[in-house]
Amino acid sequence: MIFNEPSPLETKVISQRWTLPNPESVETYLANDGYVAIKKALEMTPEAIIDELKTSSLRGRGGAGFPTGMKWSFVPRNSGKPAYIICNSDESEPGTCKDRLLMENDPHQLIEGMLIAGWTVKSNKGYVFIRGEYRYLIDIVDRAIAEAYERGYLGKNILGSGWDFDLYTHTGAGAYECGEESALLESLEGKRGIPRLKPPFPAVVGAFQSPTILNNCETFSAVPVILRNGGAWYASLGTPKNGGTRLLCVSGHVNKPGVYELPLGFPLQRLLDEVCGGMRNGKKMKALIPGGSSSPVLTAAECEGLLLDYDSIAKAKSMAGSGGIVVLDEDTDIVAVALRTIKFYAHESCGWCIPCREGTTWLKKILTRFHEGYGKESDIPLIAELADNMFGRTFCALGDAAAMPTTGFITKFRGEFEEYLKKAPRDIATSVPELVGIH
Amino acid sequence: MTFSPALEQRFEKLLKSYPAGRTRSAVVPMLLYAQDEIGYVSQELIEEVARRCGVTPLQVDEVIGYYSMLHRKPLGKFHVQVCTNICCQVVGGEDLYAHASHSLGLGNKQTTPDGLISLEEVECMGACSWAPAIQINYDFHHRVTPERFEQLMQAMRDGSYNKKAS
Numbered sequence: 013m014i015f016n017e018p019s020p021l022e023t024k025v026i027s028q029r030w031t032l033p034n035p036e037s038v039e040t041y042l043a044n045d046g047y048v049a050i051k052k053a054l055e056m057t058p059e060a061i062i063d064e065l066k067t068s069s070l071r072g073r074g075g076a077g078f079p080t081g082m083k084w085s086f087v088p089r090n091s092g093k094p095a096y097i098i099c100n101s102d103e104s105e106p107g108t109c110k111d112r113l114l115m116e117n118d119p120h121q122l123i124e125g126m127l128i129a130g131w132t133v134k135s136n137k138g139y140v141f142i143r144g145e146y147r148y149l150i151d152i153v154d155r156a157i158a159e160a161y162e163r164g165y166l167g168k169n170i171l172g173s174g175w176d177f178d179l180y181t182h183t184g185a186g187a188y189e190c191g192e193e194s195a196l197l198e199s200l201e202g203k204r205g206i207p208r209l210k211p212p213f214p215a216v217v218g219a220f221q222s223p224t225i226l227n228n229c230e231t232f233s234a235v236p237v238i239l240r241n242g243g244a245w246y247a248s249l250g251t252p253k254n255g256g257t258r259l260l261c262v263s264g265h266v267n268k269p270g271v272y273e274l275p276l277g278f279p280l281q282r283l284l285d286e287v288c289g290g291m292r293n294g295k296k297m298k299a300l301i302p303g304g305s306s307s308p309v310l311t312a313a314e315c316e317g318l319l320l321d322y323d324s325i326a327k328a329k330s331m332a333g334s335g336g337i338v339v340l341d342e343d344t345d346i347v348a349v350a351l352r353t354i355k356f357y358a359h360e361s362c363g364w365c366i367p368c369r370e371g372t373t374w375l376k377k378i379l380t381r382f383h384e385g386y387g388k389e390s391d392i393p394l395i396a397e398l399a400d401n402m403f404g405r406t407f408c409a410l411g412d413a414a415a416m417p418t419t420g421f422i423t424k425f426r427g428e429f430e431e432y433l434k435k436a437p438r439d440i441a442t443s444v445p446e447l448v449g450i451h
Numbered sequence: 452m453t454f455s456p457a458l459e460q461r462f463e464k465l466l467k468s469y470p471a472g473r474t475r476s477a478v479v480p481m482l483l484y485a486q487d488e489i490g491y492v493s494q495e496l497i498e499e500v501a502r503r504c505g506v507t508p509l510q511v512d513e514v515i516g517y518y519s520m521l522h523r524k525p526l527g528k529f530h531v532q533v534c535t536n537i538c539c540q541v542v543g544g545e546d547l548y549a550h551a552s553h554s555l556g557l558g559n560k561q562t563t564p565d566g567l568i569s570l571e572e573v574e575c576m577g578a579c580s581w582a583p584a585i586q587i588n589y590d591f592h593h594r595v596t597p598e599r600f601e602q603l604m605q606a607m608r609d610g611s612y613n614k615k616a617s
């Protein structure tokens with residue numbers, strides 16, 4: 013199912029089959045270029061496949077934007093240990109809802125991408141790690157996997173190559189931190205999702221202490237079309253070092269929020285005006301979160317002329333992240349959004365390291381007090397300092413993911429925090445009244 | 452413990468899907484799939500999963516607190532999860548949660564006395580572009596208004612709730 017109307021301005025590459033009848037079936041996939049790339053890959057050397065990926069300038073769609081070809085090249089191919097292919101479909105970054113559509117509407121494309129990864133590093137096993145809330149998608153992906161086995165694309169001696177590859181789904185059970193790659197691997201091993209010390213990176217010591225290719229669901233989904241049409245073709249869709257297209261998940265105050273596939277480097281203003289039908293109720297934009305809730309907020313002024321690719325957004329001192337774009341209009345209460353953001357990170361902190369565990373808890377406490385109208389002037393620098401002290405000092409990137417947006421909100425919208433100080437507690441409608449004494 | 456044949460089949464497949472000696476990997480999926488069937492994670496289930504995965508009950512127990520979807524107590528027959536994270540928040544998610552809370556007379560993680568409906572305020576569920584969103588058990592409902600919420604509640608109460616309705 014698709015949940016929003018596609019836009020004529022989209023460049024449909026990895027979402028091209030979504031509008032076909034039964035897009036998730038193997039028949040539809042095979043009738044529309046499906047499993048052509050793996051045939052091609054089986055005739056190629058690992059080096060040639062990796063070169064094609066490097067040429068494509070495909071960068072990881074999970075958050076960090078690391079070049080995929082380079083990542084695959086780090087996997088040792090003579091370690092004597094089996095290698096694993098892991099798809100990160102934990103998709104929990106607030107603002108992000110694209111992997112869901114990829115698995116729902118084109119699971120075979122994902123399977124083919126993982127197959128190509130498997131062949132490249134001569135792996136024999138892969139897992140699709142799907143967040144527990146996406147229970148229905150596990151059934152869809154399991155069905156697709158079964159179809160692929162029936163057709164000989166998975167299992168023993170794939171297409172007569174002499175190479176075997178098995179693929180399985182694995183479920184999470186509600187934990188944002190399990191999207192962090194090393195925490196995901198711990199979770200896959202049946203433990204609490206506490207991250208591992210890095211290096212070594214998963215490429216070298218990953219799943220079951222073995223070399224591992226770990227990529228986001230959208231990253232794997234882009235691989236088949238790259239092999240089919242060539243890395244140069246894919247690269248040409250985007251901008252230098254930012255190849256191809258990506259799924260942008262637009263939410264918030266626009267007329268047509270939705271998931272849209274657009275080339276890297278697409279102008280933000282066109283996305284908002286032409287693809288998303290402009291601001292809701294004719295309001296003005298106040299701010300925009302460009303890459304999931306971990307990315308620092310941009311003011312309307314900072315959004316002017318912004319192009320949507322990794323490097324341009326980094327130049328604007330934020331992150332392209334997971335592709336989740338949250339549009340906030342002039343009526344948005346920034347303090348409330350900052351509070352809700354930190355509540356999330358406090359809830360999801362795994363508690364392993366002190367700067368993150370304590371930092372998120374205290375930020376939540378102070379922001380809650382502030383939001384309820386009991387803030388003090390000294391809270392503003394205190395919030396800024398706390399966030400600043402967390403940054404770069406935590407065991408995994410969740411700490412930074414909590415610090416960066418907080419710093420963004422409090423420095424760029426300091427005036428809004430100051431306004432809050434003038435409000436008496438009773439003037440502030442706390443949206444969710446505490447219910448007491450029911451049971 | 453006895454499970455349905457379908458679940459037994461799933462378990463069998465699960466245990467075979469990990470590398471040799473790595474059956475501990477099946478702990479979390481097994482707990483979640485079993486919880487789907489029996490409603491919660493009982494002590495008996497912990498011991499059963501431990502036995503099947505070849506780990507100690509303590510090793511199973513220690514993961515449960517970490518994963519927010521694993522529950523030690525039964526939830527309502529319909530577990531209503533309202534997302535209030537930012538994308539939902541800015542288009543009425545918190546108001547929807549407040550509405551649900553009042554309308555059901557339930558606070559966060561509480562269950563109606565008849566065991567029919569439980570409520571939970573949850574984090575982003577991957578429906579941000581179609582917000583505000585809720586999940587009833589595993590079913591997604593998108594762009595939910597208070598009116599739509601009332602209809603869904605009525606349907607849960609009179610037994611006409613239809614899984615596919617979105």
Ligand SMILES: Cc1cc2nc3c(=O)[nH]c(=O)nc-3n(C[C@H](O)[C@H](O)[C@H](O)COP(=O)(O)O)c2cc1C
Binds near residue numbers: 104189232
């Ligand atoms: C706290 C945290 C949560 C993350 N959640 C996800 C996620 O849900 N999905 C994802 O693909 N990557 C997530 N990542 C990024 C992964 O660690 C990893 O970089 C990514 O899966 C690599 O794939 P890519 O190179 O294809 O982007 C998260 C990172 C952190 C620090």
Ligand code: SF4
Binds near residue numbers: 189364368411412
């Ligand atoms: S930064 Fe947070 S999530 Fe990461 S290890 Fe430390 S406590 Fe855990």
Ligand code: FES
Binds near residue numbers: 574576
């Ligand atoms: S923020 Fe509510 S579904 Fe993502």
